[in-house]
Amino acid sequence: MEGDITSLENSSNIKVGRRSKSQQRQDRKKKLLKKNKKKWETEVEEANELQSRYDSIIPENLKTFADFPLCKKTLLGLKKAGYTNPTEIQRSSIGLALKGHDILGAAKTGSGKTLAFPHPLRSPKYSSYSLISQMLDCLFRERWTPEDGLGVLIISPTRELAYQTFEVLYKIGKQHEFSAGLVIGGKDVEEESAQIGRTNIVVCTQEGYSSILMVPQTLNAEVSKC
Ligand SMILES: Nc1ncnc2c1ncn2[C@@H]1O[C@H](COP(=O)(O)OP(=O)(O)OP(=O)(O)O)[C@@H](O)[C@H]1O
Numbered sequence: 001m002e003g004d005i006t007s008l009e010n011s012s013n014i015k016v017g018r019r020s021k022s023q024q025r026q027d028r029k030k031k032l033l034k035k036n037k038k039k040w041e042t043e044v045e046e047a048n049e050l051q052s053r054y055d056s057i058i059p060e061n062l063k064t065f066a067d068f069p070l071c072k073k074t075l076l077g078l079k080k081a082g083y084t085n086p087t088e089i090q091r092s093s094i095g096l097a098l099k100g101h102d103i104l105g106a107a108k109t110g111s112g113k114t115l116a117f118p119h120p121l122r123s124p125k126y127s128s129y130s131l132i133s134q135m136l137d138c139l140f141r142e143r144w145t146p147e148d149g150l151g152v153l154i155i156s157p158t159r160e161l162a163y164q165t166f167e168v169l170y171k172i173g174k175q176h177e178f179s180a181g182l183v184i185g186g187k188d189v190e191e192e193s194a195q196i197g198r199t200n201i202v203v204c205t206q207e208g209y210s211s212i213l214m215v216p217q218t219l220n221a222e223v224s225k226c
Helices: 002-010 021-035 037-051 072-080 088-098 132-141 159-172 189-196 206-214
Strands: 152-156 180-183 201-205
Touching: 021 037, 037 132, 072 132, 072 159, 132 152, 152 159, 152 206, 159 180, 159 201, 180 189, 180 206, 189 206, 201 206
Parallel strands: 152 201, 180 201
Antiparallel strands: none
16 A cells, blocks of 8 residues: 555656645644535524624524524524523613624623623624624624634733633534633643644633733734634
């Protein structure tokens, strides 16, 4: 068998070249899309239908999370995490975020702000703020796959809020196939940075973010896209 490989490589008709990491990633994505074609088509239809409902959102009419134009996976995640009815801050902010508006909100402690917390997204396409549920739907709409690398970067002002945000994200994002990571700094920078390029959603502290930036190739725009 080894002999066969050598003779193939030596043949003048066959070009042996190494594909770049980015090309390999695209190849894997194509394979994945081909394998799940039917499922992807159904999800694209679902995403388009949801998006067409954004303009008619009236917060007062949204009694339960099921009334929000959120994808099935996000809704199931919310349900399994025990979230059925939105709190006031969630009701008034999630609809606006889905429409792509910037939000400045205030509500008392324990009112459910974490789920309705405005998170800056790195995506210019989706304005500068989003919510955990909207963020999951944004990646869903974009047909983001594990192969696409970093899609969302959430920078939290404190470790406590980073943990809290990651916890909620973990709970309600379980039905999605995205990978998520928490970077709080103070750990092996090289190791954390290497993982970031392969992680779809990263929650980090400012300290963690600074460490990421120390390693030049981490935030490769070609990989992260938005
Ligand atoms: N829609 C909801 N339905 C039921 N429980 C909820 C809902 N939203 C949040 N909670 C729960 O309410 C509690 C408080 O939520 P959360 O910590 O997000 O509030 P907060 O406003 O961010 O508080 P703090 O200001 O202290 O950070 C949590 O246990 C959370 O799981």
